[in-house]
Amino acid sequence: MANRFVLNETSYHGAGAVKEIATEVKNRGLHKAFICSDPDLIKFNVTKKVTDVLDGAALNYEVYSNIKPNPTIENVQTGVQAYKKSGADYIIAVGGGSSMDTAKAIGIIINNPQHEDVRSLEGAVVTQKPSVPIIAVPTTAGTAAEVTINYVITDVEKNRKFVCVDPHDIPVVAIIDPEMMASMPKGLTASTGMDALTHAIEGYITKxxxxxxxxxxxxxxxxxxxxxxxxxxxxxxxxxxxxxxxYVAGMGFSNVGLGIVHSMAHPLGALYDTPHGVANAILLPTVMEYNAPATGDKYKYIAAAMGVKDTENMSQEQYRKAAVDAVKQLSKDVGIPEDLKEIVKEKDVQFLSESAYADACRPGNPRDTSVEEIAALYRSLL
Structure with missing residues (x-):
C-alpha cells in the first residue's frame, strides 16, 4: 500500500512573513482577493495587517466576515454567493480554524458547484477540481488548517459537526507569521495550543x-x-x-488522521459551542489512558518529547503514566479546566457518544471502541 503525503505548495515562516502575500499574488497573476476573516479580528485590526499589505501593493480585495467560531452551512453558503458577486479570483483566509474552514468550503464549492448543499462534502469526498487558490494566514497557533486537507462545518439543524477530507482544499500558500498571533488572549492561546498538542499526539498514535x-x-x-x-x-x-x-503537527496529522479525542470534541462544539481546543485539552489525558494498551512503546517517546527524563529506564506502565501526567501538567499550567462538569449534561451523553462514534476521526483511533465505551469516557469527566 502506498502512503500519500500532501503539503502546501509554498509556506513562509517567521516574523514579517505576512509581507510575502503581495509577492505571491503578483507572481501567480492573481487580481482580486476575497478575504475571509471573523468580525473580532476585523474589529481589533488584526485583519488590517493583511489589508495594509494589499493596499501597499495596490491590490484589490473584498472582506467577508459572516463567520462564526464554529462555522455553519449557512456561513459557507452566504460566502459562496458573496464570492460570486465580488469578482474575486482567489481567497485569503485570515484567522483561526473557523476562517480557514469557511474559506476552504467556499473555495471548493466555487469550482465544484454540485456541492452547494455543503453536506455532500462530508467525509473523504473526491471533488473534481481543486479549490480556487487560497492563501492562509493563521492568527492562532493550533488548528494548522493552513496545511491540512481537512475542514469542519457545523450542521445547526442536526446539532452536529462534520469533517470534510479533500486534498483539493489545501491552501496553495501558508503564511506562518508569529506577529499575526501576538494579539491572542491567554485563554485562546492556551486552548489552541492544546489543540495543536492533541493533533501531534493523536497523529503519532493513530492507526x-x-x-x-x-x-x-x-x-x-x-x-x-x-x-x-x-x-x-x-x-x-x-x-x-x-x-x-x-504547523509541523499539521503536516503530519493531515496525512494520517486522528482519533477519538477529536471525534468526542466535535459534538461538544456542535451542541454546546465549546471551543474546540478546550474540548480537546479536557479529553486528551483521559483518552490517552484509554488508548494506552494499543500504543506499544510510543508513550515512551511522547514522554521524552514532553521533557520527561530517564524514560529509557522506565517500565511500560511508568512511561505511559509519565506521558499522561506530563500532558495533564501542561494543561493545568496553562489554565485548562480538568473536567466536563460545566459543559456536558448527563441527558446528552448518549447523543454525544453516538455522534462521536459516527465522526470521521473515530476510525483512526488506535484502540477499537464503541458507543458504550465512548459514553463511559464522557461520564468519567462529569
Whole structure:
C-alpha cells in the first residue's frame, strides 16, 4: 500500500512573513482577493495587517466576515454567493480554524458547484477540481488548517459537526507569521495550543501513522511542550515556537488522521459551542489512558518529547503514566479546566457518544471502541 503525503505548495515562516502575500499574488497573476476573516479580528485590526499589505501593493480585495467560531452551512453558503458577486479570483483566509474552514468550503464549492448543499462534502469526498487558490494566514497557533486537507462545518439543524477530507482544499500558500498571533488572549492561546498538542499526539498514535508522519509528530510534541507556557505569557520565543510547532503537527496529522479525542470534541462544539481546543485539552489525558494498551512503546517517546527524563529506564506502565501526567501538567499550567462538569449534561451523553462514534476521526483511533465505551469516557469527566 502506498502512503500519500500532501503539503502546501509554498509556506513562509517567521516574523514579517505576512509581507510575502503581495509577492505571491503578483507572481501567480492573481487580481482580486476575497478575504475571509471573523468580525473580532476585523474589529481589533488584526485583519488590517493583511489589508495594509494589499493596499501597499495596490491590490484589490473584498472582506467577508459572516463567520462564526464554529462555522455553519449557512456561513459557507452566504460566502459562496458573496464570492460570486465580488469578482474575486482567489481567497485569503485570515484567522483561526473557523476562517480557514469557511474559506476552504467556499473555495471548493466555487469550482465544484454540485456541492452547494455543503453536506455532500462530508467525509473523504473526491471533488473534481481543486479549490480556487487560497492563501492562509493563521492568527492562532493550533488548528494548522493552513496545511491540512481537512475542514469542519457545523450542521445547526442536526446539532452536529462534520469533517470534510479533500486534498483539493489545501491552501496553495501558508503564511506562518508569529506577529499575526501576538494579539491572542491567554485563554485562546492556551486552548489552541492544546489543540495543536492533541493533533501531534493523536497523529503519532493513530492507526495510519508511519515513519514519515512520526517524524513530524514527535518534533511537534517537543516544540509545543517547550513553547506553550511561554506563548501563554506572550513571550516572543513562545509565540514563534507555537507558530512552528502547530504547523509541523499539521503536516503530519493531515496525512494520517486522528482519533477519538477529536471525534468526542466535535459534538461538544456542535451542541454546546465549546471551543474546540478546550474540548480537546479536557479529553486528551483521559483518552490517552484509554488508548494506552494499543500504543506499544510510543508513550515512551511522547514522554521524552514532553521533557520527561530517564524514560529509557522506565517500565511500560511508568512511561505511559509519565506521558499522561506530563500532558495533564501542561494543561493545568496553562489554565485548562480538568473536567466536563460545566459543559456536558448527563441527558446528552448518549447523543454525544453516538455522534462521536459516527465522526470521521473515530476510525483512526488506535484502540477499537464503541458507543458504550465512548459514553463511559464522557461520564468519567462529569
Amino acid at each position: 495510519g501513522a508511519w515513519e514519515l508522519s512520526d517524524m513530524f509528530h514527535l518534533k511537534a510534541i517537543e516544540i509545543i511542550a517547550r513553547s506553550l507556557r511561554g506563548a501563554v505569557d506572550n513571550t516572543p520565543e513562545g509565540r514563534e515556537g507555537m507558530a512552528l510547532g502547530q
